Amino acid sequence: MANLRDIRNRISSVNNTQQITKAMKMVAAAKLRKAQDKMNNTRPYASKIEEVAGRLANNTKTANPVMRKPEEVKNVLFIVIGSDRGLCGGFNNNLFKDVESRIQSNFSSHLKSETLSMITIGKKASAYFKKRKYNVIEAFPGFFDDIQYNKTSDIMASATKQFIDGKFDEVYISYNEFKSVIAQNRKTQKVLPIDPETIGNSKSDNASVSTIDYLYEPDSQAILDKLLPLHLNMQLWRAVLESNASEQGARMTAMDSATENAKELERDLRLEYNQARQSAITTEISEIVSGAQALSEN
Amino acid sequence: MSTFNAQILTPNGSLFEGEVSGVKLPGSEGSFEVKANHAPIVSTLDEGSVLVRKSDGDVTYMISGGFVEVNNNKLTLLAESVSES
Numbered sequence: 001m002a003n004l005r006d007i008r009n010r011i012s013s014v015n016n017t018q019q020i021t022k023a024m025k026m027v028a029a030a031k032l033r034k035a036q037d038k039m040n041n042t043r044p045y046a047s048k049i050e051e052v053a054g055r056l057a058n059n060t061k062t063a064n065p066v067m068r069k070p071e072e073v074k075n076v077l078f079i080v081i082g083s084d085r086g087l088c089g090g091f092n093n094n095l096f097k098d099v100e101s102r103i104q105s106n107f108s109s110h111l112k113s114e115t116l117s118m119i120t121i122g123k124k125a126s127a128y129f130k131k132r133k134y135n136v137i138e139a140f141p142g143f144f145d146d147i148q149y150n151k152t153s154d155i156m157a158s159a160t161k162q163f164i165d166g167k168f169d170e171v172y173i174s175y176n177e178f179k180s181v182i183a184q185n186r187k188t189q190k191v192l193p194i195d196p197e198t199i200g201n202s203k204s205d206n207a208s209v210s211t212i213d214y215l216y217e218p219d220s221q222a223i224l225d226k227l228l229p230l231h232l233n234m235q236l237w238r239a240v241l242e243s244n245a246s247e248q249g250a251r252m253t254a255m256d257s258a259t260e261n262a263k264e265l266e267r268d269l270r271l272e273y274n275q276a277r278q279s280a281i282t283t284e285i286s287e288i289v290s291g292a293q294a295l296s297e298n
Numbered sequence: 299m300s301t302f303n304a305q306i307l308t309p310n311g312s313l314f315e316g317e318v319s320g321v322k323l324p325g326s327e328g329s330f331e332v333k334a335n336h337a338p339i340v341s342t343l344d345e346g347s348v349l350v351r352k353s354d355g356d357v358t359y360m361i362s363g364g365f366v367e368v369n370n371n372k373l374t375l376l377a378e379s380v381s382e383s
Binding site: 046049215217233 | 365
């Protein structure tokens with residue numbers, strides 16, 4: 001019976017899909033652990049830079065070029081971090097929608113006068129924003145195949161340089177912040193200009209440190225000049241790593257629910273299959289019985 | 299010989315942590331060496347080699363520049379790229 005065979009084929013294809021999603025979930029879980037390790041490894045470095053930079057920024061009065069506050073925000077740069085691969089639920093779309101609505105509400109005039117530029121990291125981000133005719137000045141597809149610090153620091157260094165040259169007045173990073181395996185926070189963070197008030201504030205309760213009389217070599221201003229670019233590089237690096245971990249987490253959850261759905265579908269199909277089989281048997285028996293009856297009546 | 303705690307941190311994680319008797323650094327104002335009970339200092343570093351004197355021998359690292367903080371017998375070296383040589 002054709003119907004029975006159809007259902008049987010569908011069951012086996014659902015079964016195959018389930019195996020794939022299950023495997024992808026497993027791979028994502030392994031990658032997630034690696035990504036989390038990487039994220040944790042950066043913490044001591046990041047917090048030390050922030051601590052020293054915060055201390056210096058509060059003590060040094062002269063303004064650093066990266067702290068320049070423009071009178072009028074003319075040119076804006078968004079660095080959007082998406083993923084290279086799909087099958088991770090709403091990971092990319094949710095972020096991109098959030099970025100778009102943020103741009104619409106805060107920078108719609110910039111969008112019209114084409115003074116809003118964008119750097120996209122990850123294939124999905126590039127595709128999304130290029131298709132919607134945003135001014136993507138640089139795109140980095142395939143970024144997550146091999147995540148390297150110097151790649152992010154190159155991007156940030158060039159953005160910082162353009163900020164100092166006055167090509168951009170504000171720089172934002174948009175990414176998925178890693179909250180937990182199942183939850184990501186869409187986040188848009190202003191990285192330039194640096195606000196000396198906010199930097200290192202998380203450590204300011206640590207008052208005993210700031211009272212120590214440090215020797216500064218060559219001097220605090222020179223150290224700050226060198227430190228702030230490192231701090232900026234770190235911001236992007238951290239954003240990339242957070243986004244990477246979030247992506248794996250999102251993929252894991254997406255694949256988990258896909259596996260669940262496939263299981264449910266398989267159960268339904270199996271029920272249908274058994275019903276069809278049963279009715280086929282019933283028909284057959286009644287045919288035999290009526291055939292036998294017809295014979296015995298003769 | 300008195301020792302102190304030294305730590306080398308990079309964006310990819312901690313590269314070295316342990317008790318050392320001295321660390322020679324390529325300071326941007328000239329090379330200098332930190333011994334135990336050094337005064338608190340923050341200094342920028344140039345590209346060059348860092349010599350770490352451990353109890354079981356010296357280790358040299360190449361750094362691309364960075365900075366160092368010494369406070370309370372704890373040295374923290376931060377560099378964007380470090381390689382052992």
